[in-house]
Structure formats: structure tokens, C-alpha cells
Amino acid sequence: MVVKYTILFLYFLILFLIGVFASRKIKGLEDYYVGGKKLGYWVVAFSARATGESAWLLLGLTGLGAMIGVSAFWVVAGELLGVGVAWFLMARPFKAQTDAYGSITIPDYLVSRFQSSSHLLRIVAAATLTVFVTIYVSAQIDATGTAFENFLGWNYYVGVFVGFGIVVMYILSGGFVAVAWSDLFQGLLMLMGLVLLPIVAFLYLGPEADVMGTLERVDPGLVDIWGSGGFSAYNVVTVIGLALIGLGFMGSPQLFVRFMSIKDDNEILKGRWVAIVFTLLTDSAAVLIGMLGRYLFTESGQLPEDILGNGGQQVLPMLVDLVMPSLIVAMYIAVVLAAIMSTIDSLLVVASSAITRDFYQQVYNPELDNDKMAGISRIITVILALVALGLALAVATISPTRTIFWFVIFGWSGIAATFCPVMILSLFWKGYTEKGALASMVTGFISVPVFKFLAPQIPEYGVYFDKLAELPPSFAIALLFGIFVSKLDRKGNLRT
Helix, strand or coil: CHHHHHHHHHHHHHHHHHHHHHHCCCCCHHHHHHHHHCECHHHHHHHHHHHHHHHHHHHHHHHHHHHHHHHHHHHHHHHHHHHHHHHHHHHHHHHHHHHHHCCCCHHHHHHHHCCCCCCHHHHHHHHHHHHHHHHHHHHHHHHHHHHHHHHHCCCHHHHHHHHHHHHHHHHHHHHHHHHHHHHHHHHHHHHHHHHHHHHHHHHHHCCCCCHHHHHHHHCHHHHCCCCCCCCCHHHHHHHHHHHHHHHHHCCCHHHHHHHHHECCHHHHHHHHHHHHHHHHHHHHHHHHHHHHHHHHHHHCCCCHHHHHHHHHCCHHHHHHHHHCCHHHHHHHHHHHHHHHHHHHHHHHHHHHHHHHHHHHHHHHCCCCCHHHHHHHHHHHHHHHHHHHHHHHHHHHHHCCCCCHHHHHHHHHHHHHHHHHHHHHHHHHCCCCCHHHHHHHHHHHHHHHHHHHHHHHHCCCCHHHHHHHCCHHHHHHHHHHHHHHHHHHHHCCCCCC
């Protein structure tokens, strides 16, 4: 146990030192929010990928691999597609436009893109972003408590407060620079940890192990790409829902702010390959970890409910404890925390920028000097973090059987459905108007809770909505409403 705590202490010490180093580079608001727009491709690519994955990858996707087997690779395919579209098609035009506009937040970009004459677009963008970011952060805080509980046997609530305190401390010290550099460090930990574990597990099993044969005997659906029962309308809908999780990479603010921060176009060209390789390796490894864990614990005689309880999110800690020496087990605690904290820090900076710059400065106090805003933003960051902490504790109390995978996906879907259609249309369709953008954001924002909580209750068809999940239909509705309203607006059929 001493070894585990020593490793954790070193991990937290490195984060603290990154925050101290980064604080010396903060001269004003642009430095605090986008690193002065001069970061290199390694930092940006790793920061974007670490932010985009979170506890969902380490505990959620590994658990999904244990529960459904090879069909979880549809998530990998969807993520590769989403990351590819973002980096190969959207990053360069977005970077060019935000540099031309001098934007340092996503609402900044939208206001400039549509030459908005009122504050309505900025207010709606900032408000919707803040709501779902807070939900997303609360899911990550919840995962922190689960990680400490699974790896160290801590009380869940103690783990929540410890992780919360650490991440707030280094964000306050260094802003976006601290976030980006800590994400590089934490992304490297995630990459090494995920790729190493299935290799060690295969060596532990030996060449005689019949992993796929055993999984097929447990449930033929575990080795069928379409899932249990094979090809069917129900499974096709399930597969679409899994694959389209990658839609969230096509414009989510916490990811696209990284494209603002990168130094130049050449860095994007290099960074996109880093992002693709990172995604392929880490996501594939996560699914394999889940499948290997399911095999090993089935062979050892454990009951399915012991393996798959709470969405299988304890499979990774159980597998690490089984096949790794105690020194390496301690490192995996840091790997899981890295995935969680690299997302929390990024989200908090994005949300605080929405409130501080887009509400307080741009709407209510435009005369306020930018240099003073970083201090105000730190206060807002703490307030938002406390709200997210309260929400995480409330959800843990109300829903003790929740799973990390779907808790995270709800917050992820809310951000994606609200912003991704807007970002796609604003970059690639000149006919997109401000009213169309407002329509997209509002319908995306409203649709997510509707398709999460109400649509699954529809008789006969509700089960399909449940498997499709909330993101694909919400995304589609937001996209269509944006196009429809823009066309009406351009024809003069909408009142000003």
C-alpha cells in the first residue's frame, strides 16, 4: 500500500509542478483560455484526445467490452470517424476563421461568424454550454470516487473530494496552459497503460488460452459483431447508437478550443496523425481489456453479476490487480485518474470562459480590461466545480446502480447535440444564418433529455430509442432545424 501512495503522490506532485510552471506564462485572458494560441501539435493532439476520452474510456469502454464483446468495436470505428472528420476536415478552416476573428471562446467565434448584432446568440451558446459541461464534469467527479474505491478501497466520498481538490488546484494556478501540458502527461499515461495491459494479459494467459471459444460458450453474442442474436433490426439500431458516439468529436467546444490554441496550420497537419493513432490504440485496447477480463474471471468461476456489476466498470481494476505486480498496479491508479482529470480540467476552463467572458464581460461589462478577467475566471471555475461536485454527490445518492459509461455519455451528448451541428454548418454552409444557429442549439439542447428520458417510454418503439441513445436523433434534429430555419430566414419568412 505504501508503494501505491508513493506513486500517487508523485503523480499529483507532477500535476502541481505543471500548474506552477504554467502560471508563469499567464499574462492575460488569451493565455488563460487558449494558451496564447502558440501550442505545438504534440501538446494539442494529446490534450484533445485525453479530454475527449475521460473515465468513459478507462472504466466505461472496458466495461462495455466485457458486457457485449466484439460489437464494442463499433465504438472504436465511430470514434475514429469522428476524430478523423474533426482533424482532417474541420480543424484547418476553424483555425483560420478563429484567428481572423480573434476569437478565444466558441461563442466568440459564433458571434463573429454570423456578425451578430445582439447578445442573444452569445447568451444561448454560453448558457447551454455551461449546463451540459457541468453535468459532464459531475460524471467525471463521480468516476474519481469510483476509481479510488475500486483501486484503493477508499470510501467513495473521500475519493471524490480528494480528486476534486487536486484538479481545481492546478487549474487555478495555470489555466489552459496547465490543462494542455498536464493533458500531454496524462495522455501519455493513458496510452501506455491501455496498450500495455492487454499485452501483459495475453502473456499471463499463455498460448493455450482459447479466449474467443470460451466467450462464445458463455454467450455467442460476445464474438458476433452484431451482438447477441446476430443481425436484426434491434441490433442494427444498437450498433448505430454505439458508432455514432463519435459524432461528439465534430465540434464539441472542449475539443475545438484546442484547435484555437495550436500554433499554426502546419501543426494541425502533423497533429491529426497523432490523434488518429492515439484513438485507434487506446480505444481498441480498452475493448480488448474488457473481453480479456470477462474471459479470465469467467474461467476463475466468478459469477456474471460479480464481473458485470455497474456496467462492468470494475473489470479494469480487477484485471490490473490480477496480472500486474503491486508497483504497476499503483501506476494504473494514476492512469485512471489521468483520464478523469484531463477531462475535468478542460471542461471547467471552457465553462468558466463561457460565463466569465461571454456573459460577464461581453454582455454586462464590456469595458472591463482583459487582464483582470483571468482572476475573475478563477473564481467562476471554483463555483462551477462546486456545483458539479454537488450534482455528482446527488446522483450517487439517488442512483447507486448508475454506470460511468452512460452517465458520461449523457453529458457528452448534450454538448455534442447542442454544438456539433452548429459547428459543421457554420464551417461548410454559407447559407447558414444566425437564426438557424439558434434553432440548432435550442433544439439540440432540448432533444437530449427528451430522447434520454421520454422517448424510451414510447410503447413498442421505445426500446429502439433506448438502444439508439440520445445523441444520434438529437444531432439529426438540430441539424435539420438549423437548415430549415436558415432557409426560411434567407427567404425573408422569419420576422426579425
